[in-house]
Amino acid sequence: MSAILQGAGAGAAAALSPFNSIDSNKLVAHSRSSLSVRSKRYIVAGSDEGTNKSFGSSSLIARRSQPLMIPNAVAATKADTASSSTPSKSGHELLLFEALQEGLEEEMDRDPHVCVMGEDVGHYGGSYKVTKGLADKFGDLRVLDTPICENAFTGMGIGAAMTGLRPVIEGMNMGFLLLAFNQISNNCGMLHYTSGGQFTIPVVIRGPGGVGRQLGAEHSQRLESYFQSIPGIQMVACSTPYNAKGLMKAAIRSENPVILFEHVLLYNLKESIPDEEYICNLEEAEMVRPGEHITILTYSRMRYHAMQAAKTLVNKGYDPEVIDIRSLKPFDLHTIGNSVKKTHRVLIVEECMRTGGIGASLTAAINENFHDYLDAPVMCLSSQDVPTPYAGTLEEWTVVQPAQIVTAVEQLCQ
């Protein structure tokens, strides 16, 4: 893990411990270890109808103190003590899609084998602007506009990876990658195994998924549950500009095929991220808010719903611990386990469907491994098992809202 800045793969150390997470940013931690930094996170809201949306109105939501550098903010204090705010040149502010672009650009600069392929990623700049400007900088052979044929270009990316290239394959919407399921499952996930280790497939498959703003059923799919059984792949979900950039870089450097799940509604999140190069650990979960009473496990957009609910819960006297699991395959059972051993209650908040979702797997994993530490059954809040309807009010009811999280916590903590 300490080899990150030497450009080795972002592999995890065999034993994860909080100490290791600090190791991962050793260089940065050196200069900043004494600072406890409060980062203000500005969430730019879309035009909401005001009901229980994750971003609320356009007010600033100050995050619990979270040091910029350390993904597992184990050392973070709960209450915000007034600390010297960082000088403005310590980082730069950007939106999540810009963070992804920065990560991608840095990796493309660093390694000439990295290329991007997808629909409208080149001249158009990417349908979510993640690849904006890259075609001008790197040329048409490295930022490839493909025709609309997910099956074929995913297969081509995998074939190119077999020879040593490192393609980043973009699905314009995660749901479109269902057309490439065969390539992802059989060729991407399994070729390393069936060839007896001869071929590695260092691809990154990324794209936005999740329930957006009335995009309709087919464009609001959550594929993490569909892909989770495929052996040989890794899945990560980013949720903040900081971890988006870090995970993108780690995914590109990884020798394994990684599926990076982004969320349509999170692209415009603004945050200040470090100027220095950093990578997030692919298999590690992120401690968003340490607490004592209950562990809330979440990922992607639901993190913000959970944090919204956490505000309400704090006012009601509860102390929830919110963990963004980030790594959907494999689960970071180390961090999760430590949390369960502390709080003894678990609530999983996810955007996946109830049936066969990530939460279902996680519930099983926690029950199997930490049963003795639980004071109450693991509760899982997921989206309804329905296609996402178009009507705004109906769409709202398909996903978990903060009020439901508050109710669930109150129920579990009785």
Add this chain to the structure above:
Amino acid sequence: MALSRLSSRSNGIARPFSAAFNRFISTDTTPITIETSLPFTAHLCDPPSRSVESSSQELLDFFRTMALMRRMEIAADSLYKAKLIRGFCHLYDGQEAVAIGMEAAITKKDAIITAYRDHCIFLGRGGSLHEVFSELMGRQAGCSKGKGGSMHFYKKDSSFYGGHGIVGAQVPLGCGVAFAQKYNKEEAVTFALYGDGAANQGQLFEALNISALWDLPAILVCENNHYGMGTAEWRAAKSPSYYKRGDYVPGLKVDGMDAFAVKQACKFAKDHALEKGPIILEMDTYRYHGHSMSDPGSTYRTRDEISGVRQERDPIERIKKLVLSHDLATEKELKDMEKEIRKEVDDAIAKAKDCPMPEPSELFTNVYVKGFGTESFGPDRKEVKAALP
């Protein structure tokens, strides 16, 4: 017109033993010109000439390797019936000319990717009999450590990319390899092989569109053995002219039972692909066995048809006739060669049978790349059945 060499018999030299005889001939690279059996049919391009340059060494090589391939497949048949090979086993006998002709036209830097009928192509790419039989029987010494099976032979150092079970999925992979070759500016091409059944897959046309758009050095080779498993091609395809299916991409139809026609076509295709982009080759070939070992192969075609093709178009017989007519060997010498081959195959099988099965810990290796550090035993990281390397 076939030039006939001066027969060494007329020099009155007594024929030495076959081994020494081979050595004598193998230094001889006097060119021989051979006519292909049929002219090429072309689509959107000028067909290459029917005269193929060869040499006596190459002729004998062809014979030997094809006989080896044939013997290997027949042996695999018996092994399957003896239940030493399980699952799916797709045999290539009858189609050897495609594998051998292609190898003769290209280098090990050019890539080949094919579907599940891959034993002979693997052999042609430099794989050993021991690796083949070990992999078929699931032993450690197999080319994929016993974890792939019949449909997953790979040889990275000879640019052989497999070995794929899902029909048609290898073609986009092959175009991806071609893309990488263009990206890295290697002067090499990729041959993506598929069958007449797979020719109806949509992803082929998707991949072909991209290859033509981006000028990739990809050559799509349709091994048309006229049957997609149990369905004859006229029942599956509205247009059986697979070489024309590229529409805007040039194509060539080749007699796939004639190794020299295949060689000429592949050479032509390689030159074309390096300059002008993708091209489709259709190899008109035939398989004697059924689709796989679970298919008798006689429910959808007549035995007369099979034996008819065997008599008239068998690729090894053709080479044999050429060898004999050019006086490169006598009948007896060829028979001795075949006996040697039979013994070689039997030895390889015996050696493979002695090879151990994979260790139980091999179940968990190569799921993720080594050095990744995570124990991958499912999403829940249990304390373990096996710790990953």
